[in-house]
Amino acid sequence: xxxxxxxxxxxxxxxxxxxxxxxxxxxxxxxxxxxxxELILNAANINYVAFGRYAGVAADxxxxxxxxxxxxxAEAVIGLAVVLGIYQNFESIDVEATDALxx
Amino acid sequence: MExxxxxxxxxxxxxxxxxxxxxxxxxxxxxxxxxxxAISVLAVTPVLLAFALSVQTFLDLRxxxxxxxxxxxxxxxxxxxxxxVADIAFWVDPLACVMLLVVTGVGGLIHVxxxxxMHEDASYWRxxxxxxxxxxxxxxxxxxxxxxxxxxxxxxxxxxxxxxIGFWWREHVNTTAGNKAFIVNRIGDFGFLLGILLxxxxxxxxxxxxxxxxxxxxxxSVLAGQTLWGVPVVVLVTLLLFVxxxxxxxxxxxxxxxxxxxxxxxxxxxxxxxxxxxTAGVYMIARLHFLYALAPATLAVxxxxxxxxxLLAATIGLVQNDIKRVxxxxxxxxxxxxxxxxxxxxxxxxxxxxxxxxxxKACLFLGAGSxxxxxxxxxxxxxxxxxxxxxxxxxxxxxxxxxxxxxxPLTAGFFSKDEILWKAFSSxxxxxxxxxxxxxxxxxxxxxxxxxxxxTFFGESRADHEVLHHAHESPPSMxxxxxxxxxxxxxxxxxxxxxxxxxxxRFEAWLAPVFAxxxxxxxxxxxxxxxxxxxxxxxxxxxxxxxxxxFLVAFVLYQRRSVPVAALADVLGGIPYRVLLxxxxxxxxxxxxxxxxxxxxxxxxxxxxxTIIDGVVDGSARLTALAARLNRLFDDYVVxxxxxxxxxxxxxxGLRLRRVQTGGINAYLYVIVGTVAFVLIARLM
Numbered sequence: 032x033x034x035x036x037x038x039x040x041x042x043x044x045x046x047x048x049x050x051x052x053x054x055x056x057x058x059x060x061x062x063x064x065x066x067x068x069e070l071i072l073n074a075a076n077i078n079y080v081a082f083g084r085y086a087g088v089a090a091d092x093x094x095x096x097x098x099x100x101x102x103x104x105a106e107a108v109i110g111l112a113v114v115l116g117i118y119q120n121f122e123s124i125d126v127e128a129t130d131a132l133x134x
Numbered sequence: 135m136e137x138x139x140x141x142x143x144x145x146x147x148x149x150x151x152x153x154x155x156x157x158x159x160x161x162x163x164x165x166x167x168x169x170x171x172a173i174s175v176l177a178v179t180p181v182l183l184a185f186a187l188s189v190q191t192f193l194d195l196r197x198x199x200x201x202x203x204x205x206x207x208x209x210x211x212x213x214x215x216x217x218x219v220a221d222i223a224f225w226v227d228p229l230a231c232v233m234l235l236v237v238t239g240v241g242g243l244i245h246v247x248x249x250x251x252m253h254e255d256a257s258y259w260r261x262x263x264x265x266x267x268x269x270x271x272x273x274x275x276x277x278x279x280x281x282x283x284x285x286x287x288x289x290x291x292x293x294x295x296x297x298x299i300g301f302w303w304r305e306h307v308n309t310t311a312g313n314k315a316f317i318v319n320r321i322g323d324f325g326f327l328l329g330i331l332l333x334x335x336x337x338x339x340x341x342x343x344x345x346x347x348x349x350x351x352x353x354x355s356v357l358a359g360q361t362l363w364g365v366p367v368v369v370l371v372t373l374l375l376f377v378x379x380x381x382x383x384x385x386x387x388x389x390x391x392x393x394x395x396x397x398x399x400x401x402x403x404x405x406x407x408x409x410x411x412x413t414a415g416v417y418m419i420a421r422l423h424f425l426y427a428l429a430p431a432t433l434a435v436x437x438x439x440x441x442x443x444x445l446l447a448a449t450i451g452l453v454q455n456d457i458k459r460v461x462x463x464x465x466x467x468x469x470x471x472x473x474x475x476x477x478x479x480x481x482x483x484x485x486x487x488x489x490x491x492x493x494x495k496a497c498l499f500l501g502a503g504s505x506x507x508x509x510x511x512x513x514x515x516x517x518x519x520x521x522x523x524x525x526x527x528x529x530x531x532x533x534x535x536x537x538x539x540x541x542x543p544l545t546a547g548f549f550s551k552d553e554i555l556w557k558a559f560s561s562x563x564x565x566x567x568x569x570x571x572x573x574x575x576x577x578x579x580x581x582x583x584x585x586x587x588x589x590t591f592f593g594e595s596r597a598d599h600e601v602l603h604h605a606h607e608s609p610p611s612m613x614x615x616x617x618x619x620x621x622x623x624x625x626x627x628x629x630x631x632x633x634x635x636x637x638x639x640r641f642e643a644w645l646a647p648v649f650a651x652x653x654x655x656x657x658x659x660x661x662x663x664x665x666x667x668x669x670x671x672x673x674x675x676x677x678x679x680x681x682x683x684x685f686l687v688a689f690v691l692y693q694r695r696s697v698p699v700a701a702l703a704d705v706l707g708g709i710p711y712r713v714l715l716x717x718x719x720x721x722x723x724x725x726x727x728x729x730x731x732x733x734x735x736x737x738x739x740x741x742x743x744x745t746i747i748d749g750v751v752d753g754s755a756r757l758t759a760l761a762a763r764l765n766r767l768f769d770d771y772v773v774x775x776x777x778x779x780x781x782x783x784x785x786x787x788g789l790r791l792r793r794v795q796t797g798g799i800n801a802y803l804y805v806i807v808g809t810v811a812f813v814l815i816a817r818l819m
Contacts, residue, residue, distance in 0.1 A: 052807065
């Protein structure tokens, strides 16, 4: 366990963030994008918790992580509702097809 | 000054006004529904009531002590502007009382006479409406307690005079005569108004600005010593007011309208153009005698103009053939007498003549009217004659009035004319020349009046057989006023029986309190020494002699016809006769100088207006239009272009920029991530 330190967690967070970003940027499926956003949020959570543990300042990081989880849940609800609305209007959840809000 | 306030004075002018209003507004209907008799009653009653009130005024005045004979009736405030205070208030002093009795008394008789004279006229009601309105205006003139209220009446009588001269407006010559009277009077009135303004201005500058007669009289002395352009203000004021008098009272140079005014109905000539309105100038001077007494220069002018007018008009009267025109020139001439009296400071003598003249001249005019009425409208004396037996009442009254105007002893005209002649001779302002002119005029008057009498009533009739057949005496409504006026012509003189003949001259005594101030200059004339009595009687005898000569000339020429008149007319190649017949060509002169001059001036004005003023106006309009056109071009091609340019470029930019808005979520995400990455990298570096 001695070998595992802050850096490792940060690397894991970075990888998760990169994967999330990649997912968000490349997915054409709206739900896929939402999932990418979840990854990004969790990457941030990892960073919070890691800094919270290693910086040793009370439990600020953990508290923020809980906030983010709660926020992610709320975001998922709204995001899925939006996706549902998109589907009802376009009969598709492909973001390439939902380009009605343009010039 | 003790003033007794009474409440009934206002009704003297107001009653005729009511009559005028009723007849003027509803006259046509009343005449159609109720007949002319109702109109007569409505018109005559107010004037007779006014006469009754005037008599009451006289009695009230007489009951007061001589120094306190003032009645005042304040009706309502009128103009209170700055220091100018003029109220509608009527006041009576002995002078106004004389005028009041003359206007309402003679006026009332003429109203009665008119009911007969105008009976056939379709516009009967209109005639009486104006006649009543005239009476109202004249009474306002007489009773007004300020110059402004007097001016209202002054203008009012002028208006009524104009309306009544042109009463038979279907004939162009009548309306022209009316216009002439109005315009000539307006010239005089302008002077009168300037006089009022200057008087108020000057007294106001001295701290006693007023137009009310009582206050003016009290403070007249403040004018002494004031000058304007080097001329004493009081002389200017009195001269300007006299200009008004020459217009209204037909003196040189503004007398020309009065003979033409004879185009009006004869009762109008009698009332307005003989007995009352034309004496307004004389009354005004007597009213303002305290100012005129301060201005000897003006007095000399007044006397000179009066004498010249008397002589000029009398000579013209010698050769006129229209029965009314002779009387018109006679009126001008007699008014000249009154102005001579005013000019020598013999105020009460002038007013005395004014009163007696009202009687005999009204009687003469009404007699002439009776003749015209009887002959079916004929006015040319060359087609009259021999009416003595056909119209006895007219003849006898006419004879009495002729005697009175010619100055036959013991008639009214004799006393008043003699009084004036004596004052013209004896007053410090008078001179032998004035007296001589006066006596000459007396002779001329006797001559032309008896010429008229002989031509009209004596000899063979020269009228058409048809006209003569219908010649008839006038109805009682016309005859009774004639008789009353003739009685007045005979007896009115006795109220002013001169002291030289053993009388008390009660007329002068009656007016004495009024003229107490102004008499200072001529006071000594009142005291008759035995020597002066002798002189006065001598002068009287001379005047009578001259008058008898005048009568004899007329008798020889027109009754006996021992010298053919035609031969006389050809004396000196007929030039004097033609000059007189054409009234000294004064009308032609005025026509050439003033009328043509005015027309020329107005044509010049019209040319300037059409060419220069209109040119400037049109030019500026054209310039404005040009400027507007330029402005529009600027607006279209510069301002609008700039605005449109901005709008179009903004549009173009928008058109290009909107392509950024793709609608694709991925694109937005790339942009967001790219931007964040760029910012982060930029920060780290």
